[in-house]
Amino acid sequence: MSAPCTEVSIPAAGARLPGTLALPPAARGLVVFAHGSGSSRLSPRNVFVAEILHGERIATLLFDLLTPDEDVDYAARFDIALLTERLLLASDWLAGRSDTAGLALGYFGASTGAAAALQAAARRRPPVAAVVSRGGRPDLAGAEALAAVASPTLLIVGGDDETVLDLNRQALALLACDKRLVVVPGATHLFEEPGTLAAAARHAADWFVRCFA
DSSP: OOOOEEEEEEEETTEEEEEEEEOOTTOSEEEEEEOOTTOOTTOHHHHHHHHHHHTTTEEEEEEOSSOHHHHTOHHHHTOHHHHHHHHHHHHHHHHTSTTTTTSOEEEEEETHHHHHHHHHHHHOSSOOSEEEEESOOGGGGOHHHHHHOOSOEEEEEETTOHHHHHHHHHHHHHOOSSEEEEEETTOOTTOOSTTHHHHHHHHHHHHHHHHHO
16 A cells, blocks of 8 residues: 655754655554664665555654764764654654644654664653564663553564564563564564565554554
8 A cells, every 4th residue: 555655854952854754544543663773764674664554554754863963973873862852752743743643653663763662652641552663672771661661562573683582572571561572483683584574564563553443
């Protein structure tokens, strides 16, 4: 399903963060993507997942969490507090738009973006409807934030991404919300193996559909 897309610019403390907002007809909810370190709104993996969500009538916002100047600073890519603030700003911006204000909100985080998604979910009121992490580092959100997450949370990890899988299991134990860990067999960290990214996207779509309902 093709969703109409609009290029947008999100204000953030004197900066402008470019993004792509896709709104399928009769959208059942909206998912904001938080990309990982060294990535951007143009991440082919996140774009692929977004297209799967469009097929389920789920709107998406993919945006750059860092400005070009910030992105050259390696430390900024791992500044979870900054990434979280940017995600919350984007959420507030969406809440102020007439075409998105009434939609249930979810977060999809990859790599370090998953930690930002979980920290934002822990802070946002009312809570977002759902969170999905793909190949994420939820441990970087911190134990306090993980314990405070009230949103249903799905952690998707590659079966061959052993270190990250162990970190996700530890994070899962700290979550007190409706939660699930899905392991995609044969997948490594970037889900580059044939069929693995499609499997992860399907799990994500099913989770958001259930939670948005």
